[in-house]
Amino acid sequence: MSLAQSIRVNKPPTIFSTILSGLTQAASEPLVTGGLLCLLTRGSTQLRAQLLAPFGFTSSLFSNDPESIARLAAVVTTLKVLTTAGVLRRINEALNCLAWNNWRLKRSGADWQFGPEKKEVILITGASSGFGYLMAMELSKHARIIVLNRSPLPADLEALPDVHFYQCDVGDISALETVCEQVKKDFGTISVLINNAGYGIGKTLLEVRQSSINPDLCIKKADGKQTTNAEDERLFRVNLLSQMILIRAFLPAMLAQEKGHVVSIASMASFVVPPNMVNYCISKIGALYLTEGLRAECLTRYPGGSSICNTSIHPGWHKTGIDKDGILTKLGITEDPPEPVIDAVVDQVLNGKSGMICIPKHHQRDSLLRFWPRWAQDLKFGLVGSKA
Template sequence: MPSPAIPEKPWHDPLTIDLLLKVLNTTFLHPFVAWMIPLCLRAQATPYHHPAMLITAAWATLLTLLYFLSILNQRVAHGNPRAVDLSEEVIVVTGGASGLGLLIAEVYGLRGASVAVLDVREMEVGEARGVEFYKCDVGDREQVEKAAKEIEEDLGTPTILINNAAIAHGKSILDLTNDEVERTFRVNLLSHFYTIKAFLPGMIRQNRGTIVTISSALAHLGCRNLSDYTCSKSALLALHASLTAELLPAHRETIKTLLVTPGQFSTPLFAGIKTPSPFFAPILEPVDVAKEVIKAVDAGEGGVLAMPLYARWVDWMRVLPAGVQRVVRWWSGVDVAVEGFVGRRGEGVEKEKEILFEG
């Protein structure tokens, strides 16, 4: 029986606002490129007082000023980057048996770092070079403490913690059982407390570390049929801010905190979830998110990674008038996106449909 034909995508399908912005940032909005224009004009003997010369020089000066102000803003907010030597780092990735977590773990394993994956599921790839698997329900404090001791004995003191594991059930508040709500908060929120309390003391002793908290763009919005997920992810925003404030006085330069708020991933776990506009709200490839997280961790930076573009501005929704917010929610389809969710059967407490998110 022949397989069904795959519908052809329109020619403009790869075109997104994020792609356009990326092109602009490497051309028209890049200070180096901007300075090429007045230099070329001057090479053609254009007078300094010529309008074209003045306008292009002013534009290049503005972009240069904004570039250095962005660097200054990063340094004031998060301090100087810490030195990262992968040969001396021990990396812990929760929920690293598949998806985003697995990508990050594999990359660091191939690059020579010692990597420990904590997950209740077996790794999708079986074994990965440089990656040690520890079967652990991160929502169980005792299991986390046991795994932490084993990692310390096997690999050394962890210096990079990537809290990636998360679940949701895709049900209305009334359909959610109490056990499901409690499990979501254990995995999505309490696990962060368990892992931070288990690994942060070692980072303080080593005087170096990075803690990555993976939240979600939906943490700023809430969403129908994802109340457990969005509430737990919203709490992570406050946890990241509080943790950063607590580390600020004594460990500002040595222990970095990184918050990641991604949009929708293009994995089977999100099958059936609709995006309102492929142009304004493109679906993320896990590899693209992994590259940004790895880039920030390698650079020893702290701060916030929000992607795609709308995720950087979605928290401004709260300052809009209530009526405008309602119109935007209707236009975006955020409250009906989960209705067509396909999902996959979970391996957790119950055999009901359970969505597992990598962030």
């Protein structure tokens, strides 16, 4: 299996995989394992016999049969280990959540006013399709929406009375700065900034082909061939630099009103770098570091910074229209529906929560792959003995 496939392959679930997934989730849930442990050690003889029957216990629980005693001890020990691991995981999750939310149980600063009155203003980049479009549609029920997009909006989104469209290529720095000033004049400030605009190229560092974005962006060499330097530059402007420009434009007013939320739509590519995605992954780990760095500065450098929420969203493969060439299908990758990502963003925004969110949730463990030893990563991703 290639590195690109092994990161986030989502094949249609089988009955076996569904059952296995359910058992795995149950084994990692301390309420389940702890409950079973309590019943096994404190329950009635009849109840314990019923629980142990699947493990091959046919003799009396109180017999001196060495085999039965050994099996019982193994089951109890396993449940103790699983329960302890589950409790520690829950404690770790709680501490991480507390840390992300600036070590406060309740956010400081002014209260959010989402609702039918639509007193809050949310700015979203890249909302003509995919995540941005769905987020704008859902959040428009609770706030006024500003959309920055290079292409016109779909008719149903543009028709909504509280959706305001500014046509702007966020990769054009000068144009983006101009639009930011216009938004300030029109709305004063915004409450939530969702940096969603982004794209990938899907080429190796040395691959040369016609620009998939704009042929005029390519740099032609003397031999007539085209390099990807301009494509890389544009990708970094759209995926990363635009986020910094927007933060600089709107964070000061958020700090002044002691209310704000910066959301970055990153990727699971923030944690692992497969072939053909190097530039994209660099931009996405940059988006993660931007979120973490902004949070650190809000806590230590800016008055009112503890009132600012910071969230990075890390989706796997989802149906957003980005795979127009069917590359994922050729790799045997099935895209997940986009709704779980939208639900996560809406939940973070409406509840004023900060965090690093991986979607699907079980991909949270994939964020730790970065800390595996190099040899273990190579084995995991099939790089040992691989050939071009």
